[in-house]
Amino acid sequence: MTRTTLLAALSALLFGLGTAFVPTTAQADPAKAETCLDELISAAVIGNGNRLRAKDSDAAADKEEVVYRVTLYKGMTYLLLGCADGEGVDLDLSLFDDAGELVDRDASPDAQPFVSVEPAKTGEYLLRVMVHKASAKTDFAVAVAYKD
Amino acid sequence: MLLSRSTWAASTALASLLLLNACGGSGTPEETAPAEQPAEKPAEAEAPAADASTKIDFAAASSRGKTAMFVPAPSEFQIALAAAEVTTPLGDRLGTEGNIEGKSKPVVALETGRRIANVLLASKDGTKDAVLARMKAAKAGLAALGAGESVLGETDKLIADYEAGTIGNAELPPSMDLLNQKVQKALNKGAGEEVATLVQAGGWVQGVHLLSTVLSEGAGSKEAPALVHQPSVLGYFTEFIKNSSAAKAGDEDVVAVIVELDAMSEIAKKETLANEDLKAVAKHTGNIIARF
Numbered sequence: 001m002t003r004t005t006l007l008a009a010l011s012a013l014l015f016g017l018g019t020a021f022v023p024t025t026a027q028a029d030p031a032k033a034e035t036c037l038d039e040l041i042s043a044a045v046i047g048n049g050n051r052l053r054a055k056d057s058d059a060a061a062d063k064e065e066v067v068y069r070v071t072l073y074k075g076m077t078y079l080l081l082g083c084a085d086g087e088g089v090d091l092d093l094s095l096f097d098d099a100g101e102l103v104d105r106d107a108s109p110d111a112q113p114f115v116s117v118e119p120a121k122t123g124e125y126l127l128r129v130m131v132h133k134a135s136a137k138t139d140f141a142v143a144v145a146y147k148d
Numbered sequence: 149m150l151l152s153r154s155t156w157a158a159s160t161a162l163a164s165l166l167l168l169n170a171c172g173g174s175g176t177p178e179e180t181a182p183a184e185q186p187a188e189k190p191a192e193a194e195a196p197a198a199d200a201s202t203k204i205d206f207a208a209a210s211s212r213g214k215t216a217m218f219v220p221a222p223s224e225f226q227i228a229l230a231a232a233e234v235t236t237p238l239g240d241r242l243g244t245e246g247n248i249e250g251k252s253k254p255v256v257a258l259e260t261g262r263r264i265a266n267v268l269l270a271s272k273d274g275t276k277d278a279v280l281a282r283m284k285a286a287k288a289g290l291a292a293l294g295a296g297e298s299v300l301g302e303t304d305k306l307i308a309d310y311e312a313g314t315i316g317n318a319e320l321p322p323s324m325d326l327l328n329q330k331v332q333k334a335l336n337k338g339a340g341e342e343v344a345t346l347v348q349a350g351g352w353v354q355g356v357h358l359l360s361t362v363l364s365e366g367a368g369s370k371e372a373p374a375l376v377h378q379p380s381v382l383g384y385f386t387e388f389i390k391n392s393s394a395a396k397a398g399d400e401d402v403v404a405v406i407v408e409l410d411a412m413s414e415i416a417k418k419e420t421l422a423n424e425d426l427k428a429v430a431k432h433t434g435n436i437i438a439r440f
Binding site: 046049051052053054055056058066067068069070071073074075076094096098099100101102107121122123124126127128142143144146148 | 202215221227228321322329332
């Protein structure tokens with residue numbers, strides 16, 4: 001399974017989810033966010049021979065952020081992904097290195113962002129999850145997976 | 149190398165084919181034509197970013213950062229070893245299981261984390277009997293921590309599947325990853341965050357001990373020492389253990405572990421690790437494991 005194939009599978013699944021969900025306004029629904037993420041993990045991560053490090057769920061209001069510390073190894077390929085509880089929400093992921101510099105981001109205006117990265121060095125990185133276009137507190141779930 | 153939405157166009161053809169499956173039954177082939185739907189995504193990606201910042205105050209953000217996904221999984225460490233050209237078999241260096249009888253809960257948690265890591269490390273080149281013994285030892289640790297019937301049942305099922313040959317050595321690491329998720333969730337909910345984190349710490353210490361040992365013997369690429377040079381993870385565990393109830397109660401084993409972690413923290417301040425540093429790390433982690 002190549003990285004391109006993994007990303008293609010993930011992209012396809014995201015579209016699948018996008019078409020399956022009826023667009024809604026943002027509202028607190030942690031179960032929906034977690035179910036959405038679990039579907040992504042099952043199909044695009046585990047189903048593609050990749051592995052899950054961990055996942056977490058949280059909530060944020062519009063333009064609020066939640067930051068995660070993540071240790072990444074050089075030589076590995078990581079997939080960082082998330083799901084918000086409503087299709088009307090724009091959930092963004094940004095990854096920063098230990099100098100505070102942006103490594104990569106997914107700022108596309110949807111509720112299921114993902115970032116794939118091969119770290120330049122082993123160490124601590126920060127994954128920033130930011131909520132946009134939310135009319136209320138929005139639940140989201142995020143995960144760190146890695147290529148076998 | 150970055151591989152996010154920016155490389156999306158390159159995978160359009162594959163995505164399009166898969167899209168047919170993902171959306172199966174939701175429309176006619178014409179409505180879900182491969183060439184049409186994927187084209188929407190790059191257009192979205194070109195929309196102005198809601199958050200355009202390219203810099204973050206790392207220290208400030210890290211200090212308030214959540215740690216739920218901070219520590220690498222034991223099997224992730226094993227893959228990183230291969231990436232760093234560390235080919236030395238680790239299965240015969242795992243040592244005997246530590247004693248959990250009469251030990252305080254934090255020490256049992258550390259040893260259980262070590263046992264879980266040992267299952268994964270043994271699965272690469274260990275015999276079936278050896279791996280089975282490691283699995284059963286890990287389950288005993290989880291039982292001693294009060295992991296709960298659900299997790300213990302899942303562990304029993306994994307042991308039975310492995311014993312029956314339904315799951316082989318190659319399938320064991322991903323299965324253990326999933327079990328580990330459930331273990332962490334159950335321990336956080338039942339035994340508490342302290343126990344769950346110490347289980348993670350035990351696995352990490354075992355991994356660092358084995359790797360620093362083989363690296364000090366000359367194994368791996370020149371970049372391999374970076375795998376054991378993780379000051380932020382070390383600092384996280386050290387602070388956590390220092391603030392644990394067992395440390396505050398003066399638990400003899402935990403106090404001894406803290407002394408070793410502090411010594412490792414001094415070494416971790418260096419920019420890079422020399423061979424004598426790797427030997428020192430192997431000695432300190434060995435001293436920690438000897439407390440189990």
